Amino acid sequence: CMSALGPEFKYETYRAEKLLTGLGFSDEDFEKGPQSFSGGYQIRINLVKTLLTEPNCLLLDEPTNYLDIVSLRWLRSFLKSFNGEVILITHDRSFMDSVTTHTMGVHRGKLRKIKGQTKKYYEQLEQDEIVYEQTRINQEKKIKHMMDYVDKYRVSARGASQAQSRLKAIEKMQDMQQLDKIADLDFSFNHTPCPGKQIMKVKNLSFGYTEENLFSGVTFEVDREDRIGIIGKNGKGKSTLLNVLSHELKERTGEIWEHPSLALGHFGQTNVQRLHPENSITQEIQEVNTDLNITRVKAIAGTMLFTGEDSDKKISVLSGGEKARVMLGKILAQKTNLLFLDEPTNHLDMESIDSL
Numbered sequence: 001c002m003s004a005l006g007p008e009f010k011y012e013t014y015r016a017e018k019l020l021t022g023l024g025f026s027d028e029d030f031e032k033g034p035q036s037f038s039g040g041y042q043i044r045i046n047l048v049k050t051l052l053t054e055p056n057c058l059l060l061d062e063p064t065n066y067l068d069i070v071s072l073r074w075l076r077s078f079l080k081s082f083n084g085e086v087i088l089i090t091h092d093r094s095f096m097d098s099v100t101t102h103t104m105g106v107h108r109g110k111l112r113k114i115k116g117q118t119k120k121y122y123e124q125l126e127q128d129e130i131v132y133e134q135t136r137i138n139q140e141k142k143i144k145h146m147m148d149y150v151d152k153y154r155v156s157a158r159g160a161s162q163a164q165s166r167l168k169a170i171e172k173m174q175d176m177q178q179l180d181k182i183a184d185l186d187f188s189f190n191h192t193p194c195p196g197k198q199i200m201k202v203k204n205l206s207f208g209y210t211e212e213n214l215f216s217g218v219t220f221e222v223d224r225e226d227r228i229g230i231i232g233k234n235g236k237g238k239s240t241l242l243n244v245l246s247h248e249l250k251e252r253t254g255e256i257w258e259h260p261s262l263a264l265g266h267f268g269q270t271n272v273q274r275l276h277p278e279n280s281i282t283q284e285i286q287e288v289n290t291d292l293n294i295t296r297v298k299a300i301a302g303t304m305l306f307t308g309e310d311s312d313k314k315i316s317v318l319s320g321g322e323k324a325r326v327m328l329g330k331i332l333a334q335k336t337n338l339l340f341l342d343e344p345t346n347h348l349d350m351e352s353i354d355s356l
Contacts, residue, residue, distance in 0.1 A: 004049035019048045022074040023067075024233055040066030040234035047075075056084035064092045065346045068233045093118050093350050108179075118350070129179060136176040143170055189265070192335035196259040198223050199338055200245070205254035207237070207244050213252065214240055222338065242268060242340045265336035267344050272323050277316035281306050284315060284326055289333045297333070304329040320347035328356075 001016040002009065009015070017030060023044040029037075034045050043066050050058070058079075064072060072095065079086055079099040090096050096103075096118060103121035104113040114121050146166045153159025199222050206216035214237040222228065230238050243249045245256060246266045275284055286297045301311035304325040315323065324347045331339070345353045 001045060001048050001052060004052045015052055016048060019051055020044075022078070023048065023071045024074075038235040040068075043067075044071065044234075051078075058082065058084065058086045058088075060086065060088045060090075062090055062347070063088070064090055064095050066234060066343070069231065070233065091345055091348055091350055091353055093353075132176070133179065136178065139173060139176055143173065146170055189339065190332055190335050192261075192263050192337050194224060194259055194261040194263075194337045196224065196261065199259045199262055201255075201257040202245065203255045203257075205241075205244065205256065206252045207240060207249060208252060216253075218254070239268060239342050242266065242342050246340055262338060263334065263336045264338050264340065265331040265334055266340040266342075267327050267331055268340065268342035272320075272327055275315045275323055275326060277314065279315050281311045281313055281315070281318075281326055281329070285329045285333050288330045292333060300329050300332050303332065321349065321352075324348055325352070 001020065002013060005012075005015075020030065025041070025044070034042060037045070043063075047063060063075060067075065076095060076098055079088075086099070088096060088100060100117065102113055102115050103118050104111065105121060106112075107125055112121075112125070114124055146169065149159075150163045150167050150170075153163040156163075201221050203219050204216075205218040206213045208214045218241065220228075230241065232238055240249065244251050246264060246268075247256075248266075279287070281301050282294065282297050285300055286292055286294070292300075298311055301307075306313070306322075306325070306329075315326065318326065324344070328344075344356060348356065
């Protein structure tokens with residue numbers, strides 16, 4: 001981390017250590033190479049390198065991605081006490097509202113900034129559009145009334161002058177088009193029922209990439225309609241556990257029992273990386289269910305906001321958020337009754353997160 005500073009600071013490693021400790025690194029971690037850490041911890045290292053330079057203006061693009069709860073609290077506290085200015089992009093609405101004084105967003109191709117949190121921002125947008133639509137309707141009525149007069153008296157010697165005057169007034173009026181509906185992610189998963197009370201049982205599960213186990217003795221059951229949240233610090237094996245349960249990795253010891261009617265949908269960080277760069281969006285969705293015709297595949301792509309020719313884009317040109325939507329689309333193409341969702345909100349915007 002000290003490489004972010006000039007050589008005159010090479011002995012002041014306490015600066016880096018203080019920040020690294022706040023973001024969950026132990027004393028033993030300080031001597032390890034950056035590449036030995038998980039993706040989440042590597043993001044924290046880059047964040048520390050940024051903060052070490054003691055800037056007076058911070059530009060932060062999705063800094064909460066891959067942060068655990070403890071690190072999220074530390075970053076929130078740091079930003080609230082930061083003496084400079086902060087411009088922050090984040091999908092995490094509660095985090096944004098806790099540290100910002102203003103909200104700025106792109107809406108209908110224009111940049112809008114208001115004082116206050118996101119709730120006030122969206123309320124203001126909604127109110128402005130209500131006022132706009134009412135004004136547009138009233139103007140339409142007024143124009144119709146004026147045009148009726150123009151049509152009636154245009155050729156009349158007595159009313160031609162007033163008709164011409166009203167026609168000019170109409171031409172000067174602002175052209176108020178009806179607002180287009182803004183597309184939002186709006187979907188439901190393709191559920192297939194499971195008759196059993198329990199859908200999965202896990203007993204004494206262990207796994208490790210080295211001789212040392214990453215986790216061991218994991219025992220639990222997944223009952224029908226369960227909603228199970230997995231919490232823990234980064235690098236402790238949360239994503240790996242889901243990969244073992246989905247048989248992408250082979251367990252070291254233990255048993256995984258699955259109901260015969262189990263139909264799994266897995267949205268994971270590693271899954272996004274496995275998208276085929278040269279595939280189009282429709283090809284990527286269709287490969288998980290070749291029984292779907294192209295019309296149905298295009299409909300799923302449209303649900304994920306890839307409409308028209310956008311569904312023919314290659315995976316290689318998509319942003320992180322677009323790739324996440326492709327992954328959701330692939331899950332929608334399958335019939336499922338058990339969902340594994342590993343950080344599904346990373347890279348999605350606030351409206352998409354609300355839909356999810």
